[in-house]
Amino acid sequence: MNSVPPAGLHPSSVEELRVRTRAFIREIVVPAEPRPGQALNLAVRRELQAAARDAGVFAPHVPEEFGGQGLALEHWSTVFQEAGYSPIGPAVLNCMAPDEGNMHMLNLIGTDAQKRDFLGPLAAGEISSCFAMSEPHPGAGSDPDALATTAVRDGSGWLITGHKRFTSGATFASFAIVMARTGADGAGTEGAPDPAAAGTAASAPAGATMFLVPMATPGVRIGNPIHTVDSYLPGGHPNVHFDGVRVPGSAVLGEAGLGFKYAQVRLGPARLTHCMRWLGLARRAMDIMLDRANTREIFGAHLSQLGIAQDLIAQSVIDIETSDAIIAKCAALLAVDAKAGSALSSVAKVHVSEAVYRVIDRAVQLCGGDGVSDGLPLAQYLNEVRPFRIYDGSTETHKWAIARRAASERRRAVAAGEPFQGTARIYEGER
Missing domain, CATH: 2.40.110.10 (Butyryl-CoA Dehydrogenase, subunit A, domain 2)
Incomplete structure (x- = not known):
């Protein structure tokens, strides 16, 4: 299998790209979003992609030789989250599924001719896959x-x-x-x-x-x-x-x-990049919720000062931070151990897909009638993220695989000499 070393950008360069991506999404992409439920006009998408190239934020995950920004996998998350802050952001930056996963796999295992004929045009945004x-x-x-x-x-x-x-x-x-x-x-x-x-x-x-x-x-x-x-x-x-x-x-x-082996090369990172993009949208929902809580008064106080609203906000902060942490851990592992990283991506996919939905659902709840109307985009965000618990393997399928791996790893550990806790003393009726 061909292998391409990580781009190895300095952390300061990664942060600089994140900041530029953040500004581009919020200043250029968000104002161009279609109304909730409407598709992005193809001509508008092309214009926005051209603007992304000019801003130096296009195709962050693609090697520089193919016109991308050259980010190594372990640095994708912060930039992909910024892209995902807008539901059309990943398409504009050309880091949307399924193209992003196909680019990653072509770069790793494609021949030179395949990279020329398929990866090059795909990375440039000239075609889709x-x-x-x-x-x-x-x-x-x-x-x-x-x-x-x-x-x-x-x-x-x-x-x-x-x-x-x-x-x-x-x-x-x-x-x-x-x-x-x-x-x-x-x-x-x-x-x-x-x-x-x-x-x-x-x-x-x-x-x-x-x-x-x-x-x-x-x-x-x-x-x-x-x-x-x-x-x-x-x-x-x-x-x-x-x-x-x-x-x-x-x-x-x-x-x-070797197709099943290559599928894991693609699916592990692809699951994780879904998590990154959708976590960005959860952050957008969180901002909408906080803006409402800080400005809406009820019973003589802002919502942000009421205990029930504070619980919704706190639980959402917890879901976002734990999701961010597991994504970062999994990305770092995928960069050095594809097999172990793919296994952890199942854990990340289950946790993040459920957490992101909870965050957006809480935002809908706190925003009340506006939350379920098309005056805010939150209801559409729920529609966008709900299938994530099914796409790329359902939550239940991943839990089945996670449990099997955990049991298997414990059997191996016991066989290698770790204490077998099944024979541990059971304290019954003792004081």
Whole structure:
């Protein structure tokens, strides 16, 4: 797997970028936001992206060689939170899902040609992309092992067949990264490897393979849209069909058979960047709540002086600070240990997705009737963050994985000689 070292910006440079991003979002992006529930006009988005380039805040996570700001992963959070302060901020700065996760993976495992043809235009904001993994039941969803889309050798290329759903951003995407099941030595799940392809996928293990597939390829078909409560992601979450789509051997991203391994390279950081962006929006909701509490008088006092309101505010501060801390810890771990960082990203994703919703819900409650109206954006913020507890793995699926890992780690520790507390003395009826 190719590896790109961290950009290693000095902390003062990171802080300077955060400050510039903060100013750009609040002074340029926030005034250009559409009304709650409305999509960002494409022409306006292009204008704002051009302004972001001029301000030197565009694509903060992308290496400088591809036109980005060169932030290392462990420094993304403060800048991504500033971007997320506006629901359109990440799209304007080109650090929005799914493009951001696809850029990160292409940079790590793409060939030079793939980086030139796909990463370069994507990082520049000239095109957009999607990640095609989720499938209708009984295909891959919470359980990736149920992957039903197949890729079979066809001469020197591949034939991809399958049905994907919740393919975020697919409507406007120029290409998809498609996860498909392949057999040993690239055979797919049907038939034997093509003798003419011998050597091109030597000893490739059975499993899954990622493919770079232009959406204009014959056999790629956008299906029915899936209408969801969130609305700010350009391109929605449609079904996408791959009907015998033929791609060349050069379409394989990374190595054949290692798709599930690469998925973790993408999904760990992608979960965490969702947390960063949504935490920025929670901070926006917090500011709206505090402004209301400091100016609204009831029963002879400002709301901020009333105990019930103070509890809402304090609990929100606690949720924001604990979320910020776990994001920072996970980002630092991902930078040095992708496997351990990916495991911790499950913990971060569960905590932050629940905490962010609580913060925005409290803001709605404190703002009363205005909170549930379109006079304030809070109700729409709730709609935007509610799916986060399902997207990138539901809360329940992550809790299942977290519990299994905890139990497994404890078994290993006991096997390595740590005291087994199951035999500890139980104090019953003693004084």
